[in-house]
Amino acid sequence: MQLFGRSFGHRSQVDQVVGHQGKGKAGLEASLDVEYIMSTGANISTWVFSNAGRHESQEPFLAWLLLLCNMSSLPWVHSVSYGDDEDSLSLAYMERVNVEFMKAAARGLTILFASGDDGAGCRRVPGGKHTFRPSFPASRWVGGVTLGCPVA
Numbered sequence: 001m002q003l004f005g006r007s008f009g010h011r012s013q014v015d016q017v018v019g020h021q022g023k024g025k026a027g028l029e030a031s032l033d034v035e036y037i038m039s040t041g042a043n044i045s046t047w048v049f050s051n052a053g054r055h056e057s058q059e060p061f062l063a064w065l066l067l068l069c070n071m072s073s074l075p076w077v078h079s080v081s082y083g084d085d086e087d088s089l090s091l092a093y094m095e096r097v098n099v100e101f102m103k104a105a106a107r108g109l110t111i112l113f114a115s116g117d118d119g120a121g122c123r124r125v126p127g128g129k130h131t132f133r134p135s136f137p138a139s140r141w142v143g144g145v146t147l148g149c150p151v152a
Contacts, residue, residue: 011038011046018067019050033081047075059084062093065100068109081114 002012014034030048038046051060051067059082068074086094104111 011043014038014048015045016047017050018047020052029081033079037079045075049078058088061097062100065097065104068104069100074109076108077110077112079112083113 030050034046034048038044049064049067051064061084068078101111
């Protein structure tokens with residue numbers, strides 16, 4: 001990253017880390033995300049927010065949004081590459097998180113989300129039924145596609 005940064009005038013370190021990394025280091029996916037986002041423009045201030053979830057498959061969106069709500073100075077654009085499976089979350093939780101997203105938007109923040117590893121695909125469940133399983137929060141584009149489900 002440092003060699004790349006020196007070659008093109010890009011920063012090689014983030015400006016601020018908010019929160020704590022698990023075991024002191026970011027995971028591989030998070031590290032790649034930071035490298036990609038920092039390569040999109042020269043000398044753009046980059047912050048990393050890290051909030052531990054309840055478990056590996058539960059992203060802490062509410063904790064992160066409440067943190068943003070209570071910060072007086074923060075970046076205007078946020079890029080998030082993680083999502084949850086909608087059927088793993090309660091309706092009450094999703095509604096509460098959506099209220100916080102609306103507050104962030106009213107504040108003028110732009111929040112970009114990945115479309116999920118499964119894209120607009122479906123998944124097989126026991127009994128041979130196929131279901132559409134969107135990522136939460138929903139996005140308006142498809143970035144990843146999982147093959148294997150028949151089109152109905």
